[in-house]
Amino acid sequence: xxxxxxxxxxxxxxxxxxxxxxxxxxxxxxxxxxxxxxxxxxxxxxxxxxxxxxxxxxxxxxxxxxxxxxxxxxxxxxxxxxxxxxxxxxxxxxxxxxxxxxxxxxxxxxxxxxxxxxxxxxxxxxxxxxxxxxxxxxxxxxxxxxxxxxxxxxxxxxxx
Amino acid sequence: xxxxxxxxxxxxxxxxxxxxxxxxxxxxxxxxxxxxxxxxxxxxxxxxxxxxxxxxxxxxxxxxxxxxxxxxxxxxxxxxxxxxxxxxxxxxxxxxxxxxxxxxxxxxxxxxxxxxxxxxxxxxxxxxxxxxxxxxxxxxxxxxxxxxxxxxxxxxxxxx
DNA sequence: TACCATGTTGATTCATTTAGTCGACAATAT
DNA sequence: ATATTGTCGACTAAATGAATCAACATGGTA
Numbered sequence: 001x002x003x004x005x006x007x008x009x010x011x012x013x014x015x016x017x018x019x020x021x022x023x024x025x026x027x028x029x030x031x032x033x034x035x036x037x038x039x040x041x042x043x044x045x046x047x048x049x050x051x052x053x054x055x056x057x058x059x060x061x062x063x064x065x066x067x068x069x070x071x072x073x074x075x076x077x078x079x080x081x082x083x084x085x086x087x088x089x090x091x092x093x094x095x096x097x098x099x100x101x102x103x104x105x106x107x108x109x110x111x112x113x114x115x116x117x118x119x120x121x122x123x124x125x126x127x128x129x130x131x132x133x134x135x136x137x138x139x140x141x142x143x144x145x146x147x148x149x150x151x152x153x154x155x156x157x158x159x160x
Numbered sequence: 161x162x163x164x165x166x167x168x169x170x171x172x173x174x175x176x177x178x179x180x181x182x183x184x185x186x187x188x189x190x191x192x193x194x195x196x197x198x199x200x201x202x203x204x205x206x207x208x209x210x211x212x213x214x215x216x217x218x219x220x221x222x223x224x225x226x227x228x229x230x231x232x233x234x235x236x237x238x239x240x241x242x243x244x245x246x247x248x249x250x251x252x253x254x255x256x257x258x259x260x261x262x263x264x265x266x267x268x269x270x271x272x273x274x275x276x277x278x279x280x281x282x283x284x285x286x287x288x289x290x291x292x293x294x295x296x297x298x299x300x301x302x303x304x305x306x307x308x309x310x311x312x313x314x315x316x317x318x319x320x
Numbered sequence: 321t322a323c324c325a326t327g328t329t330g331a332t333t334c335a336t337t338t339a340g341t342c343g344a345c346a347a348t349a350t
Numbered sequence: 351a352t353a354t355t356g357t358c359g360a361c362t363a364a365a366t367g368a369a370t371c372a373a374c375a376t377g378g379t380a
Contacts, residue, residue, distance in 0.1 A: 001278075003161055003249045003271070004367065011267055027326070041369055043327070050327095060377025061325045076270065086320040089163045094320060104301050106294035107171055110236065110285055111163070117277040118161075119320075125270055134266040141264050160246040160254060160279075164338065187355070201340055203356070210357095220348025221354040 001089060009037050010045045010083040011076070017055065018071050018131050025057070025064030045083070052082040071131055077122035087122065088115040161249060169197050170205045170243040171236070177215065178231050178291050185217070185224030205243070212242040231291055237282035247282065248275040 016031045028046065032039040046065060049055050054074060057065045067074070081087060090111045092099035099105070176191050188206065192199040206225060209215050214234060217225045227234070241247060250271045252259035259265070 001161060001163055001167075001244060001247060001249060002251075005369090006367090007161075008250060008267070012265075015266065029326080038369070040371070043329090044369085047328075057327055058377080059325085059327045059375070062378065063326045063376085065327085081320055084161060087161060088320060089161060090168060091162075104297050105172075106175065106290045106297060107168070109293065110281065110290070113281045114278055115320075117281050118274055121270065121273045121277050130266045130270070133269065137264050137266060160241055160248060160275075165340095166338085185355095189355080198340070200342075203358090204340085207357080217356055218348080219346070219354085219356045221352095222349060223347085223355045225356085 004084065006045055007080055007084045009035070009042070010049065011079060013037065013042060013045060014049065014054070014074075014079060014127065015130050015134060017065060018067065018127050019134060021067055024062065025066040027064040030064075048082045049079070052078070054079065054082065067127075071128035072126050074127040075123055076125040076127070076130075077119055079127075080122055087118050088112070089118075164244065166205055167240055167244045169195070169202070170209065171239060173197065173202060173205060174209065174214070174234075174239060174287065175290050175294060177225060178227065178287050179294060181227055184222065185226040187224040190224075208242045209239070212238070214239065214242065227287075231288035232286050234287040235283055236285040236287070236290075237279055239287075240282055247278050248272075249278075 012035050013031050016035050017026050020026050020030070020034075028042050029039055031037070032042045035042075037045075046055070046057070050057050050065070053068055055065045056068050057063070077087070086094055088094050088111070090108070092102065092105075092108055093112045093115055096102045096108075099108070101108070172195050173191050176195050177186050180186050180190070180194075188202055189199055191197070192202045195202075197205075206215070206217070210217050210225070213228055215225045216228050217223070237247070246254055248254050248271070250268070252262065252265075252268055253272045253275055256262045256268075259268070261268070
């Protein structure tokens with residue numbers, strides 16, 4: 001149940017793009033440098049986002065990628081689906097026909113509840129919200145400067 | 161973000177055990193046959209559940225596995241954690257120290273929300289509930305017999 | 321026009337994980 | 351004793367993940 005680097009790097013790249021978007025497109029090179037992702041790998045991560053019409057790309061000098069929709073309209077669910085494929089934790093939730101136990105398996109219900117729970121979070125989060133969160137974090141990080149640096153990690157989740 | 165066969169087979173095996181538990185232990189061979197899991201593979205799946213003291217095993221003739229706790233006290237979260245390891249979709253949620261962006265990364269918040277959402281479902285589901293659900297499904301499947309067999313698949317999730 | 325900066329695509333590599341098998345062994349009932 | 355069952359570690363094969371690279375397409379700029 002782990003996210004691959006596609007999901008992790010891809011979302012970070014998209015957030016980075018949103019944070020650095022003015023009018024002109026943002027070169028992959030810049031995103032790669034800021035996010036510490038290798039450029040040739042990032043190119044592959046970006047492809048499905050272009051195909052999914054979340055961003056568009058412009059070749060040539062001063063080229064790069066830019067958002068096709070305003071950040072409030074970009075939901076994380078859509079992004080993750082493009083980067084990672086289906087969100088469902090098991091296949092049979094999506095394709096009931098491949099499971100011989102279809103309709104008589106109590107586990108499938110639970111797997112689908114998990115799918116819905118995950119979708120709920122992703123559906124309810126827009127790129128705009130991520131941008132705001134990120135800006136806020138960086139601002140409060142600057143205000144922090146002196147003193148107890150370690151105070152950031154307030155509460156650690158006990159749970160896995 | 162897919163569950164491996166460990167999680168899928170393991171939970172099915174445990175549910176099968178709960179459904180077929182009387183006083184005597186249930187041989188792995190029977191579970192393997194009913195659930196269509198290869199016996200040598202099932203042996204490996206069962207190991208962490210024994211280690212986690214959810215079930216115990218008895219060797220020798222008439223041996224097998226049996227539940228160590230009553231089904232109402234066995235939460236799916238515990239089972240999945242034993243079978244699949246941490247539920248968190250990314251490592252940095254559990255070990256913030258391995259992430260250079262710790263405390264200043266908006267994505268981490270989201271990944272943790274997802275972890276919580278998944279935990280919520282798993283924490284809130286006991287083996288007893290699964291048993292009841294499963295019995296109910298099988299009962300209604302028997303009452304079905306004649307007529308429109310296909311009526312089972314009422315609503316199909318559009319969403320991934 | 322020539323050239324440089326950029327994105328596109330497919331092939332390829334390498335490491336890791338997953339899924340599964342097998343054999344030797346330990347324990348228990350009959 | 352012996353048949354039956356679980357335990358454990360080694361092993362293998364296939365799939366996936368994480369990249370890298372080269373050849374190409376395209377758009378600015380001198």
